[in-house]
Amino acid sequence: MHTMALAAAGPAGFLNFLQAIKIGITAGAIYALVALGYTLVYGIIELINFAHGDVFMWGTQVTFVLITALGITSTIGGWQLVGVLALLVVAASVFCGVLNVTIERLAYRPLRRAPRLAPLIAAIAVSFILENIAELWRGPGQIAFPNLFPSTALININQTFVVEYRDVFIVVLALVIMFALSRFILGTKLGRAMRATAQDPEAAQLMGVNINTTIALTFLLGGALAGAGAVVFTVSTAGYVWFFTGFQFGLYAFTAAVLGGIGNVNGAVLGGFMIGIVEGLSIAYLPQGSILSTAVVFGVLVLVLVFRPTGFLGAQVPDKA
Amino acid sequence: MSVRSGTRPEPAWRARLRALLRDTTLAGRPLEWYLSGWRLALILLVVMVIFPWLVGSTFVADAIAVGIYITLAVGLNIVVGYAGLLDLGYVAFFAIGSYAEATGTFGALQLNSVTGEVIHTPVLPFWPLLVIGALVAGIFGIVLGAPTLRLRGDYLAIVTLGFGEIVPILFNYFPFWFGNTGMSALPPADINLGGLTITFSDPLNRIPFYYVVLAVVALVILGSFSLRDSSLGRAWVAIREDETAAASSGVNLVRTKLLAFGLGATMGGLGGVLNGAYIGAISPNDFPFFVSITVLMMIVLGGIGSIWGVTLGAIILRFIDVDLLGRISQFVQANPVVNNPVSPLHFLSTVDFNQAKYLIYGIMLLLMILFRPQGIIPDVRRRRELKGIGAAVESTSAIGVLEREEAGAELAAVDTLDQTTYAGPGSDDIGRSGD
Incomplete structure (x- = not known):
């Protein structure tokens, strides 16, 4: 369908297409970071951590508070920008990681042996609590936010296909974090403990793995990734902070995790980029795309779950009830 | 948490209440005879019929709002509580x-291209729409339920969540329903006897509409009780407990699940x-995810599976x-301590507690889910399920035997089970009396 539209539209149409793909890739990089949090937690305790999107939202709030505290109100550049970004990523990651561990300890751990739906309902409750504390604190509206990146374009073709510094930053940071995560999971003792627990908690326990610590570590990692994603999202694409960001963003990221195969780390990354691109193309090409793109993404979620619940890279049995 | 040995003693107030009901x-x-089964339902119905004459008009409006949500909660309870499908x-x-x-009573709006005037032609009055609207929703329940049948547990939850998001988006998208501005919905026409x-259209006198809502609520509760006790209701419970065992005992999974979805949706x-x-105007923004969760909360709060x-x-x-x-x-805000500008509590004078609703x-x-997962008025069977150990002690049925074996397997995990609300055999009769 798109190729036909492109053929008709000529070079300008192709540039539009490239731009939609670029928007999709940058959005997808952030979805991937958040999707990793869903997939890590699901992989290890088979819980859809419904509150994960709201942990991400709290990361955006922390970013906002820090930026305000630092007195930054407009674009900055050079090493100053690098320093600020590093500080933000570390602070938001620590905050979200600790928040996620706290949630696990208070709300999920007591329900670990309860019927399957109990922790899911607890997660929904936590999501509500996180969202509404933010709403009471920040008010129901979106709070505008300065864009930190200089808007100098690296590539600019006819004002149609534009690549800016921030696009590069998003993708590079996301890829670095994902590489580090994959080294951690595959190459360290703690990572091996995580994989063992995901495979069979009881056997892992018998082998001397401390299950509680491992699960807490997983929540810490997932939260930290969401925090990093939140910084990237806030400083480069969103332009606002909002208590309700986490709901839709979380669902998109969850869709990404399912699309790639939930429980599979590479799958989450692949799914993140795919969802980003699907969204970018829907906004660009569908009539009233900004309304319909949500329906398209959820439609993808429904179709994947119905026809290929294991996702693209997942090999798990999907319907453990 | 540690294991508590033996049965926790019944709280004194409960024992006293029970003695009172038995001896008066x-x-x-005895009073307890009146407060059980259909007799309780009859008493409640009589109270609700005379309710508008007992209270002011504010409470009648509140009762309508409550009644609409009772319909939803009882409906969702069929899906979540009986069949165990998280929607x-x-x-x-x-x-x-x-x-x-809205579509039926207000009709599709058309723009008169000559005069530029907006006209609307009602298609159907309220009464047939009460049936048609329910049927249409029921059909969509089956249509949306059909592709999700292969899924279980939390995957099903997410797919249904996706549908819940898509439906208002589509109402927003198609110009036929006027997008974000929404459309008017008319109350029932006057009846001349x-x-x-x-x-029904007088906003100052909601009593006639109250009776419409009351009739629907009574019908829905009655229907829900008879469904629960029917063979279909037993089939739902069977698939909730163990899908594989239910299927091998001859329960048609597809049909049973679709009926749960369809009847709940109806x-x-x-x-x-x-x-x-009742509202008079609707828009896609009236149907956010929060509504689904609010109804789910009503079920968890009250007791999953328990109609009362x-x-x-x-x-x-x-x-x-x-x-x-x-x-x-x-x-x-009217409190003098809060009103006093020098009081440390003065900040409360600007707080609107309505905003804290979802919090x-x-x-x-x-x-609730942490400390009393069985809800305020527990469903007997559900309580057994949620409290694995207590269940096994109580049950004598065939299912109880199965539960006992499961409970044995879980004994190793006793330290993490919440035992605080475990009550011994028969100590929860007050909660059960209405069921």
């Missing part, structure tokens, strides 16, 4: 019912039709929403 007699029968997109059926009512005219649609007629429980849950949460929080705000809901939901 009315017309030769997070129940708002879809509420929206479909509401839009069916000889010299007496019954008016009740959601009924609630939607009532909602449209979810009814009570709907009453509590809806009353908090439409009435209590406003009253608390007013009360706090309060969230905290309630979390505390």
